[in-house]
Amino acid sequence: MKLGLLPLGRPTFDVPFAESKLDAMLAALEATGHELAGSRTLLFDETATRAAIDQLLDSSIDQVLILQVTFTDASMAVAAGKAFDQPLAIWAVPEPRLGGRLRLNAFCGLNLAAHAFGLNDRYFSWLYAEPEGDIQPQLEALLSGKNQAGRLEAGPVPPTNAEGTAIAASLKGRRIARIGEHPAGFDTCAYDPKAINQLAGVGVQEMELETLFDTARSADAGDVAELRAVLDQQVPNAGEVDADQLDRSLRLKLGLDEIRKSGHFDAFAIRCWPETFTEYGGAVCGPVSMMGEARIPCACEADVYGALTQMLLQQAAQAPVFLTDLVDVDCEDETAVVWHCGQAPLSMCAPDDKAIATIHTNRQQPLLYQFALKPGPVTLARVSQSMKTPKLVLSFGEILERPAAFTGTSGVLRFERPARHVLQDLIACGLEHHMALAYGDHRAALRAAAGALDLPLLEI
Numbered sequence: 001m002k003l004g005l006l007p008l009g010r011p012t013f014d015v016p017f018a019e020s021k022l023d024a025m026l027a028a029l030e031a032t033g034h035e036l037a038g039s040r041t042l043l044f045d046e047t048a049t050r051a052a053i054d055q056l057l058d059s060s061i062d063q064v065l066i067l068q069v070t071f072t073d074a075s076m077a078v079a080a081g082k083a084f085d086q087p088l089a090i091w092a093v094p095e096p097r098l099g100g101r102l103r104l105n106a107f108c109g110l111n112l113a114a115h116a117f118g119l120n121d122r123y124f125s126w127l128y129a130e131p132e133g134d135i136q137p138q139l140e141a142l143l144s145g146k147n148q149a150g151r152l153e154a155g156p157v158p159p160t161n162a163e164g165t166a167i168a169a170s171l172k173g174r175r176i177a178r179i180g181e182h183p184a185g186f187d188t189c190a191y192d193p194k195a196i197n198q199l200a201g202v203g204v205q206e207m208e209l210e211t212l213f214d215t216a217r218s219a220d221a222g223d224v225a226e227l228r229a230v231l232d233q234q235v236p237n238a239g240e241v242d243a244d245q246l247d248r249s250l251r252l253k254l255g256l257d258e259i260r261k262s263g264h265f266d267a268f269a270i271r272c273w274p275e276t277f278t279e280y281g282g283a284v285c286g287p288v289s290m291m292g293e294a295r296i297p298c299a300c301e302a303d304v305y306g307a308l309t310q311m312l313l314q315q316a317a318q319a320p321v322f323l324t325d326l327v328d329v330d331c332e333d334e335t336a337v338v339w340h341c342g343q344a345p346l347s348m349c350a351p352d353d354k355a356i357a358t359i360h361t362n363r364q365q366p367l368l369y370q371f372a373l374k375p376g377p378v379t380l381a382r383v384s385q386s387m388k389t390p391k392l393v394l395s396f397g398e399i400l401e402r403p404a405a406f407t408g409t410s411g412v413l414r415f416e417r418p419a420r421h422v423l424q425d426l427i428a429c430g431l432e433h434h435m436a437l438a439y440g441d442h443r444a445a446l447r448a449a450a451g452a453l454d455l456p457l458l459e460i
Helices: 015-030 046-055 075-083 106-119 136-143 162-172 193-200 210-218 219-234 242-262 277-279 287-291 304-317 419-428 443-451
Strands: 002-008 035-038 063-068 086-093 125-128 175-181 205-209 267-270 321-331 335-340 357-359 369-372 375-386 391-399 410-413 434-439 458-460
Touching: 002 015, 002 046, 002 075, 002 391, 015 035, 015 136, 015 210, 035 046, 046 075, 063 458, 075 086, 075 419, 086 106, 086 136, 086 391, 106 125, 106 321, 125 136, 125 443, 136 391, 162 304, 162 443, 175 210, 175 304, 193 304, 193 357, 210 242, 210 277, 210 375, 219 242, 219 391, 242 267, 242 277, 242 287, 267 304, 267 321, 304 321, 304 375, 304 434, 321 419, 335 419, 391 443, 443 458
Parallel strands: 002 035, 002 063, 063 086, 086 125, 175 205, 175 267, 369 410, 391 458
Antiparallel strands: 321 335, 321 434, 335 410, 357 369, 375 391, 375 434, 391 410
């Protein structure tokens, strides 16, 4: 075959490491004997990627292969899917769990692309594997279409009970403040305000990011000092991060408090990047952790359904909830990694670890928390819109007593089911990249709540 290559990447990740991975991917593809066309270098922006797509349209290719070398949003994957009638495949690469930054985060890019392809009824094959070693059988399966994602649909609406009815009823009348729009290419975070109200009786009020920034800037200096004193009790090293940026970050927490009180909001969905860094000058991740610990859920990337899921799971668990990305699945080790920049509630910190203050690895600004999640059973949930069909997706596993896989807040998770089955189902159902996590087994309550909300149920 003649393969048309689209190597996708972002310059905010570890570019030299990404380039070394791309070289290994290209070498493995060369060894298949197929003819390769398209870019041999990372495509960092829309202009370069669209030019590469146009070039491939004139190249008589037999199949399009997206090389997901780092995280990217789904916009260019969708553009490729729409531009070509030929079969489409996507190959994403893992990275070592060394306790440092997420250098590639390619799995999350695969996750976003799978969701977007499902919304666009675009079938595709996929592979999540290292390019080194005995990769040839997996590549042949990928390129021959044997590893098609398929379409995994939810089951019927489950029966409800008094507990489920009470959980569903507790959502009615609640309000989410959506601050800023979700980033381009994050179809996982799109929402319809009428649909969410019909589903759960939850209202959404939209406001601009500048409203949060202005409210934060006007916070009382005395209140900032009090919050800083609380932070100093939580972490030993707050004085090591940039003081001005830390001040601005803490003000975001106070700004959220003020908006919550004045608007009577129960949760937030916040466009956290890039503007909190590039226009305001401080991270909202630490404040999100503080709000979550106080049981005021906050979803990054303006993910309104993520905020709804947090409220639902929090009500079932009666405990703080962490909205997390799944960033790695190791089928040989039978584990996965749940992670987000640094916003898990502090009560989730492992007892033998010590939370510290840190900076965002890509944007280099505080405040983020860093710690490994404590061991114990966890329930994962998502009120999903994948495949354009509302559903509740549930999973269950156990956070293991292992060191942090990456900086920020993360945990090594062993699912109840074999990891390869969970991975296959996650891709096949086009699940959004955010799932809500709470400690304990709350599946029975959530099944009943799904019944009360008239939501089909999918357990992966």
